[in-house]
Amino acid sequence: MGEEKKTPFIPDFFRQIRSTFVPEWLKAVKPATAPSVSPSRGQALLVKGGHCVIPHKGIFPLDVKIQGTKIDSIGENLSDPHALTVEVRGNYVIPGVIDPHVHLGIFTDFDTEIVTETRSALLNGVTTLGLYLGGEDSYLGKLDEIIAKIEKRSFCDVFIHLVILSRRQLEEVPVYYSRYGITSFKTYMCGIPGLIPEVEDDFLLDLMEKVSSLGPSAILNIHAENYRIVQRATEKLKKAEPLSESLAEWERSHPAFAEAEAIQRAAFLSKETGVRIYFVHVSSGKGIQSARDLKQKNKNLFFETSSPYLTLNLEQDLDLLYKMVPPIRSREDQKALWDGLADDTVDTIGSDHTPMSSGQKKASVNLWDVPPGYPAVGTHLPSLLDRAAGNGLPLARLIEKMSASPAKIFGLYPWKGTLLPGSDADLVIVDPNLKKEATPQTAASRSDYCLHQGRMLRGWPVAVIKSGQWLTPDSLERARDSFRAKYLRRI
Numbered sequence: 001m002g003e004e005k006k007t008p009f010i011p012d013f014f015r016q017i018r019s020t021f022v023p024e025w026l027k028a029v030k031p032a033t034a035p036s037v038s039p040s041r042g043q044a045l046l047v048k049g050g051h052c053v054i055p056h057k058g059i060f061p062l063d064v065k066i067q068g069t070k071i072d073s074i075g076e077n078l079s080d081p082h083a084l085t086v087e088v089r090g091n092y093v094i095p096g097v098i099d100p101h102v103h104l105g106i107f108t109d110f111d112t113e114i115v116t117e118t119r120s121a122l123l124n125g126v127t128t129l130g131l132y133l134g135g136e137d138s139y140l141g142k143l144d145e146i147i148a149k150i151e152k153r154s155f156c157d158v159f160i161h162l163v164i165l166s167r168r169q170l171e172e173v174p175v176y177y178s179r180y181g182i183t184s185f186k187t188y189m190c191g192i193p194g195l196i197p198e199v200e201d202d203f204l205l206d207l208m209e210k211v212s213s214l215g216p217s218a219i220l221n222i223h224a225e226n227y228r229i230v231q232r233a234t235e236k237l238k239k240a241e242p243l244s245e246s247l248a249e250w251e252r253s254h255p256a257f258a259e260a261e262a263i264q265r266a267a268f269l270s271k272e273t274g275v276r277i278y279f280v281h282v283s284s285g286k287g288i289q290s291a292r293d294l295k296q297k298n299k300n301l302f303f304e305t306s307s308p309y310l311t312l313n314l315e316q317d318l319d320l321l322y323k324m325v326p327p328i329r330s331r332e333d334q335k336a337l338w339d340g341l342a343d344d345t346v347d348t349i350g351s352d353h354t355p356m357s358s359g360q361k362k363a364s365v366n367l368w369d370v371p372p373g374y375p376a377v378g379t380h381l382p383s384l385l386d387r388a389a390g391n392g393l394p395l396a397r398l399i400e401k402m403s404a405s406p407a408k409i410f411g412l413y414p415w416k417g418t419l420l421p422g423s424d425a426d427l428v429i430v431d432p433n434l435k436k437e438a439t440p441q442t443a444a445s446r447s448d449y450c451l452h453q454g455r456m457l458r459g460w461p462v463a464v465i466k467s468g469q470w471l472t473p474d475s476l477e478r479a480r481d482s483f484r485a486k487y488l489r490r491i
Ligand SMILES: [Zn+2]
Pocket: 101, 103, 352
């Protein structure tokens, strides 16, 4: 009786990848630092028994071996007697989430938030952040210092999007690109009163031409709403209800068709200039329908929605802590966003995290004077894990939108955004059945409140591996000095 030969389970696509995947440029990437805490220096980390979510491929029962800051190999029954082995049986192993949309240093200083908010992100499964920097002055005098602060103090790896507000910045775009490896720039077709001015179409066109001239890696991120339509609606409503405290009123001040119109206009101008456009935080059914139509004809258009729009709607009893731009909309709008994810109209999910305390938020009880902005990176992954299945989006597809897709659009793939040999060892262990209440403590931001506060959410990260380091809330501070976050140059 011959012994049945046991063939290790390795998916077919994976065998090909094993021998051909690692591109030359990736082999040349040196780890930023060698690990010195769990695992000890030079020791491999073996994550066994998890269900690995590999974007675009599926979910597979595979072990992951990590050496230094990189994934060394993935396969069935991996063993290494010298490795630090961790059993995660029953849990999912997902690529570290990339939140492509966060703002830091707006309502409190950057030096504080680069610590507190990246901690909030990392403890909740977000290992890489797309950070927006703004202001009207040249960035040339500031970027070295900001990048140094990121590399010294951040818990997450960070890439930068620059908001382009002035002519001087516009002229300097090629320098930001070549000197700092920044490939994404942002403009606001509709500004935020008191914070950010809107742009007219002449400036928009000049910026599109400038970004397009940098080549196919460059992309223009656009906040798309028609400023005049929003202004018209706001003035009418404000006059009628000057002391309103209603989020429904706020929603009416930013009509969905203002979003749809701006998307269509920007897309039209993209055809004229050849620029790639990434529309941030699309919030409405009308916006999604425009996106769906336009994507048929233009491969240069990408669309993001935000976790609050996917998980909150006006039927819930929400107060002014939930005032945001664009506004939280109806249940029907929310359904359209989930449908947009399912049919690939929507490419990515950001959080638009802009940390504020409840005191900063409630400095006024008048709807019109409450500043927009909210902390969200700490509830980004749990709130979406909680809601995805109920909205018909399988876990593997959700994770694709939260990791691989932003990595591809912003030039980080396959270095980030997937689980493959050679990729950075940023992994999150997710317990799909863990029920826990969302609290400011779980969110771990500087904010004293969080979205979904007091709600039980099902599906939480239980551990995070960042740059090969196994981290839990308890070990994070101890691990502080053992790994350095990276600033991610993209060219
Ligand atoms: Zn934003």
